[in-house]
Amino acid sequence: MQDSLEEYIRNHRDEFEDAVPDNKVWDRVGRDLQKEEGKDRQGHSTKIRHLSRSGKRWLSAAAIFLLCISFAAFIRTYQVKTQMMNAAIPRDLQEAQAYYENRITAKIDRIKAIESIRKDNADTSLWKLFGQHDEEYMRIKRALEENPGNAHVRSAFVEYYRSRLSVLNQIEQHLGTQDSTAKRTVIK
Structure with a gap:
């Protein structure tokens, strides 16, 4: 066929x-x-619609609004996370931490004042590093977060600050003795 x-x-x-x-x-x-x-296989319209100027403005305003909401949510999440990390340290240790940090800052300021009087060109980056937390602090803090009731960890936390304060006291005494011997030699 x-x-x-x-x-x-x-x-x-x-x-x-x-x-x-x-x-x-x-x-x-x-x-x-x-x-x-302008239609696809199911018969739906596929034409691209162009937005007017006011439509574009509303769309951009909505996008900015969503960005602001997202940024605020990010900031709030960060704050909550920080609060949770601080909550891991018991209240009494937070008070001890604040006390020792204030004392350490005061000692550093006194030592800097002594150095400025003596006109030593001391390395200020040392004091910046001394005012910050190091690996030992982070290790103790993690241990404290894992087991906040452990007496050994709690005492190590306080001892960390005491040792830093002790080092600063020794530095201050050393600078003070050098300063007093320098004054004696000038007087003679």
């Missing part, structure tokens, strides 16, 4: 090429294509 159809088309090919559709048919096909151009 296929062969007979092919043979018929070959024999009557000229008749097929002579017939040209009317212009009305092409116009109708063009209109149908324009209607279907």
